[in-house]
Amino acid sequence: MIGIPQAFAASYAQARAQFVGAAAVAGLALQPQVHPLCGPNGETLALDVVREGPLDAPRLLIVSSGCHGVEGLCGSGVQVFALQDGEWRAKARAQRVAVLYLHALNPYGFAHLRRVTHENVDLNRNFVDFSQPLPANPAYSALHPVLLPPEWPPSEANTQALLGLLNAHGLQALQAAITRGQYQHPDGLYFGGTAPTWSNRTLRAVLRREGARAERIAWVDLHTGLGPSGHGERIHAGRDEA
Ligand SMILES: [Zn+2]
Incomplete structure (x- = not known):
């Protein structure tokens, strides 16, 4: 098991390589949704999808990163660490919770270290x-x-x-x-x-496939920028305010 600092990368290309590697070690299939543009060094950009647990699992936890491009450096680290954390994965399996990792919702912004998509759209x-x-x-x-x-x-x-x-x-x-x-x-x-972006359309297609059979879905969308440095600030949106 790697330490927490090793899970974090300094670039999109490195983050993607670590995520792809962690999924392979975990024995999980990678479903890359390839973006039409390239990264600053010609690298492939993708929303990478990894699922652990059956498609008909009643409960689904989504963990996503890179909605705001550059913030993916942090979110990717959390995902990479989770993928190689045997204890966490066993706990999810025991609770019959399938986990869907969405790496780089906005891969263009992630690779180019900016918040917005290639359409200059603030994705959320x-x-x-x-x-x-x-x-x-x-x-x-x-x-x-x-x-x-x-x-x-x-x-x-x-x-x-x-x-x-x-x-x-x-x-x-x-x-x-x-x-x-x-x-x-x-x-x-x-x-x-003024229209759904590439990330919006791609994400909806992934969710239609991966989320259709779940009875309950929880979603942790990883961001940075609010709250004190190093502190996990939870911003909750949902029907149950309790
Ligand atoms: Zn954000």
């Missing part, structure tokens, strides 16, 4: 009903020209404009307007897209 804001009018975010639209100034690095006037908005509205309101997601500025921040 891309799961909306595109047949309906898309959510408006006028507060972001007002900020957009200041957040993405025509010249870079930003001019002094731009910095002052941003500080002015900060003083007028407060950090919390500005943060809420920016991170809420927006669907009107394809070159902007936290852009949700």
Whole structure:
């Protein structure tokens, strides 16, 4: 069994190799969903799917990484460590819980060390009903020209404009307007897209195949960036608030 630090990689290519290797050692089949583009060094990009447990298992635990590209460096480490942790795998088997590992939901962002997909989409804001009018975010639209100034690095006037908005509205309101997601500025921040992205379509196809027969599904989607460093902050979404 490898130590925790050894489970973590410094690049997408290394992370993928470690994940593929850990799945092979565990005797689990790899189902790569290959992305149409390549990594920065020409490497193959894929959403790699590994399942432990039968397709008709009543309970399914999904563990996914790399929704926000670069954050996959952390999520991959958790997945690689779990795959070679015999005690954890035996516990899941004993509880009749199948485990579905989804490595690199957004492999392009992971490999290029950026948050968004190749469509500049912030992936977890891309799961909306595109047949309906898309959510408006006028507060972001007002900020957009200041957040993405025509010249870079930003001019002094731009910095002052941003500080002015900060003083007028407060950090919390500005943060809420920016991170809420927006669907009107394809070159902007936290852009949700105007159609389902490659990652969205691929993930849905995988879930239709892997999740259709489960009676109960739990999902741990691994991210980084919130909470104190080194601390696992749990953000819960579900029907049962208890
Ligand atoms: Zn994230």
